[in-house]
Amino acid sequence: MDPISLLISQVLRASQPGTIAQINRIESPIVRIRPAQGGDSPAAVGVELGLGDTILTRDRGRTEVLFRNGVGVRLGGNAQLVLQPQNRLNLRAGEMITWVMPGKSLPLSITTPLATAAIRGTTVYVEYLPKGQIRFFAWEGRVSVIPTDGSPPLTLTTGEEVVLTPGQPTPPIRRMSVAEWQKHRQTARFLRSFPQPLPTQPLIDRLLPGEVP
Template sequence: MKTSLLVAFLAIALIGCEPQPVSTPPTVMSAAPKPIKSEKAIAKIASIEEKPVFVLSSHSNQPDEVNAKRDMELYVDDKIRTHGRGKTQVEFNNGVGFRIGGDAVLQIQPQNRLYLTSGKMITWVKPGLKVPTEITTAFGTAAIRGTTAYVEIPKDINQGVRFFSWEGTVVVKLPNQSKEIVLLTGEEIIVKPNSSTPPVVHRLDLKEWKEISKTGILLRSFKTPIPTQSIIDRIVPGQASLDQL
């Protein structure tokens, strides 16, 4: 009897010493980290003719605007501001360019839209290119297609916002008006706030054209000419292009 009990005890002990299977927790699949969107610069500060010029970057962690520097890269949503006599030229990778001055504030928006809230601005597309570009203001939008346009928002807004074509065709769209206004070389409109009548297109005569071409704001005040300067020097009011009389 004792022998049987001893054998049974040893058998139980051996069974207890065998390794038991270990339960493995279920594998949890974690989502792969989302790739960081690589946003590339679309423009740069080409020149600073006079200071001060400031940039408020949407691409950096800097919450305040900084002094603009030549060759500084610019991104969508960046803001450029000039103060006093400050003037700067910005060039895009796609051939669009502009100059601003006169206490100007401008924001770069997607799809070649340039939002001007104050100051003076001249915008162009390099000859031979057709890059749809819009200069947007609270009082109207100027669409250019391989042309050179000028927009001025005065400090006294009651004087009216000026839209002017330096060369080529500029199409102006006004708020709450379905009809577009087409400006040819040397033509302008003055858009006044709360006006009940649409602005009248005024075309400069040849004498006025020659005078303003020599002293045009932002046109002649930089050391280097804009890419469309040679066209402006040869074209006359009323022409859509040099090939068209």
């Protein structure tokens, strides 16, 4: 798409009713939008997003998306996220931090092939690992992880994680030690990969493993 056509399409898209989110930051230009109607186009800060749209990143591409309801997400490289109805985000590849703005308590679910992470006023990290594994990590608050194989739901709290493997029983929840947690808060690659801290960073810095706000 030539630059003029791209600009026109973005202006028209920004004026469409029913948009639910906006590209707030792009840390690498390798980010694209696939509208529900089909056809990819380069993303740009300020572009509005609607239900059914897909956000795609490649290589080291990273982007931040803010929703009108107070939800925020940061996507890492080689990620694919589909915006779905009823506060559902379908993460199909890559890694993502999701948060709800402090003071809000709306329900949100992140769907993957192995489990759904349900949160309410929480910060959660979801990551696709090699061999089809998926990691769920609670940065702060409570996260309900509901396996798709019918296994009982798990509840993660601050500093806890579970790594699910296709075809394998659900493993126990792992809680970080205080020392590991304190180091992880300072060195976690994706948490610190954007210039601005998360809006929930003060909560993350204040809490210890197992605590909730």
